[in-house]
Amino acid sequence: xxxxxxxxxxxxxxxxxxxxxxxxxxxxxxxxxxxxxxxxxxxxxxxxxxxxxxxxxxxxxxxxxxxxxxxxxxxxxxxxxxxxxxxxxxxxxxxxxxxxxxxxxxxxxxxxxxxxxxxxxxxxxxxxxxxxxxxxxxxxxxxxxxxxxxxxxxxxxxxxxxxxxxxxxxxxxxxxxxxxxxxxxxxxxxxxxxxxxxxxxxxxxxxxxxxxxxxxxxxxxxxxxxxxxxxxxxxxxxxxxxxxxxxxxxxxxxxxxxxxxxxxxxxxxxxxxxxxxxxxxxxxxxxxxxxxxxxxxxxxxxxxxxxxxxxxxxxxxxxxxxxxxxxxxxxxxxxxxxxxxxxxxxxxxxxxxxxx
Numbered sequence: 001x002x003x004x005x006x007x008x009x010x011x012x013x014x015x016x017x018x019x020x021x022x023x024x025x026x027x028x029x030x031x032x033x034x035x036x037x038x039x040x041x042x043x044x045x046x047x048x049x050x051x052x053x054x055x056x057x058x059x060x061x062x063x064x065x066x067x068x069x070x071x072x073x074x075x076x077x078x079x080x081x082x083x084x085x086x087x088x089x090x091x092x093x094x095x096x097x098x099x100x101x102x103x104x105x106x107x108x109x110x111x112x113x114x115x116x117x118x119x120x121x122x123x124x125x126x127x128x129x130x131x132x133x134x135x136x137x138x139x140x141x142x143x144x145x146x147x148x149x150x151x152x153x154x155x156x157x158x159x160x161x162x163x164x165x166x167x168x169x170x171x172x173x174x175x176x177x178x179x180x181x182x183x184x185x186x187x188x189x190x191x192x193x194x195x196x197x198x199x200x201x202x203x204x205x206x207x208x209x210x211x212x213x214x215x216x217x218x219x220x221x222x223x224x225x226x227x228x229x230x231x232x233x234x235x236x237x238x239x240x241x242x243x244x245x246x247x248x249x250x251x252x253x254x255x256x257x258x259x260x261x262x263x264x265x266x267x268x269x270x271x272x273x274x275x276x277x278x279x280x281x282x283x284x285x286x287x288x289x290x291x292x293x294x295x296x297x298x299x300x301x302x303x304x305x306x307x308x309x310x311x312x313x314x315x316x317x318x319x320x321x322x323x324x325x326x327x328x329x330x331x332x333x334x335x336x337x338x339x340x341x342x343x344x345x346x347x348x349x350x351x352x353x354x355x356x
Contacts, residue, residue, distance in 0.1 A: 060116035062096035062141070064215030064335035073115060074206050076195050077138030079147040080110040081126040084238050086186040087256065091124035092270055093263040094192075099137050099340040102282065104289035106235035111137045114192055115210060122265050125189035127168065127176065130154050133293040135163065140320045142208045144199045148176065148188050151290060164204040172198045211321050216332040227309035230275060231354040232341050241341065243275050245307045252304060254339065273336025275304040276324065278314045279349035280342050293342065295322065300349045305334045309355055 058067045062075070075096075080089055082100070092098060095112040103109045111134055112124070129149035135157055138145045148168035150158060158165045166172035168188060175198035179187040200206070228245040230252070243252035251271040254261045260269040278301040281294040301314040303324050312326040322340070324331040343352035 060096065061210045061212035062113065062115050063337060064213065064333065065116070067116065072210065073196075074199075074204075074208050075113050075115040075138075075141040075143035075210060076192060076199075077134075077141060077143035077145050078112045078114065078124050078190070078195075079128050079130050079134060079145075080112050080124070081128040081186055081188075082108050082110050082239075083186065085182070086126045086128075088262045088264045089125065090189065090264045091122050091191075093266060093268050094119050094122055094124075095337070097141075097338050097340070098270075098272075099342065100241065101134065101137070101293060101342045102234065102291060102344070103131065104291060106239070106289070108234055108239050109134065113138075113141050113143060115141070117192065120193035120196070121191055123189045123191055124195075125179075126182070126186045127188045127190060128185070130158075130165075131290070132157055133291075133295055136295050139163075140316075140322065141211060144195065144204055146172075146190060146195050148185075164199065164202075166195055166198045166202075171202075174198075211319055213321075213338075214323075214330050214332045215335050218335070220332075222306035222308040222310075222334070224303075224308035224310040226307060227304050227355045228307050229356060230277075230304055232277060232343065233352050233354075234343070243272070243304070243339075245304075246271070247307060250306060250334070251336065252339075270339075271337070272339040273305060273334040274338040275341065276314075276338060277302045277304075277341045277343060277353050278322070279345045279352075282344040282346070295342070299345060302353060302355070303331055304355070 058070045094117040096115045097113040099111040100108050127148050130147040132153050145165040168176040175194045176190045230243040232241040240257050242255045245252050252275050254270040262269050279299045283292045296316045298315045301312050303310045312324045317323045
């Protein structure tokens with residue numbers, strides 16, 4: 001009995017020693033210090049991936065500039081008021097091509113050709129009337145014609161030769177509006193989206209072949225004499241037009257009466273990669289001074305680009321476009337916008353242009 005008690009006591013002592021040893025054992029840390037919990041490794045912040053560069057797969061036919069989307073829209077030719085109270089006009093910086101031509105009484109009118117712009121909601125104007133030779137300019141691009149009123153001869157052409165036109169007075173009033181910021185008649189405007197909607201409503205074709213200019217390869221140098229400044233003389237002093245070449249941008253900046261000619265929509269000065277001055281035969285038709293301007297016979301022209309000038313000839317090509325020729329070959333444009341200045345051949349073509 002006694003030995004049995006001693007064995008039980010010894011077993012209990014051994015168990016106690018094992019328990020104490022287990023409690024005091026560990027990794028060398030004090031028993032009261034909590035073992036650190038494992039930490040998660042911090043992942044590096046993800047670097048945002050760069051936006052993919054849009055692929056410029058298409059070329060605008062009238063500017064030669066690359067685009068993401070096909071520039072197949074039918075051109076719209078807008079007759080823009082150029083009287084002094086109408087300046088600065090709206091929307092001209094969105095035009096692919098702008099023509100300036102004499103109207104009656106020594107004033108000039110602008111024909112703005114819109115084809116590749118994506119800014120369809122920008123105001124365009126002020127908009128004024130059309131003449132037969134302005135119809136001719138618009139037709140050379142296969143354009144819808146947008147205007148307010150017309151000479152009798154122009155209405156005869158529009159209404160009896162099935163032309164695609166939107167006239168604020170006779171057939172398309174809802175697609176134009178009057179601004180309260182200017183007095184009539186210098187306050188009539190529209191926008192490209194409205195004009196295209198009007199053309200669709202009237203069933204005018206949208207699937208026309210858009211003519212294209214010929215453009216120089218990127219980086220090509222211009223030939224000709226130096227011409228960093230251009231002055232174009234019209235009959236009235238309010239129509240002193242000039243261009244100054246900006247070498248940094250490669251563009252000619254437009255001025256009227258020695259002041260920058262700007263766009264009211266954005267305050268930007270009008271500019272062009274190409275400035276063309278061409279001489280045409282002008283004939284006065286009546287006491288009001290209405291004109292006929294021959295844009296088919298061809299004649300002398302000057303092409304200004306990259307600070308240089310080339311003396312050349314203009315022709316009305318088989319595709320109905322005005323093209324510039326030198327030694328039997330067509331002169332290419334620099335990609336970008338183009339301004340055409342049409343001046344009379346009398347007394348001489350050269351008397352209307354000063355450059356250097």
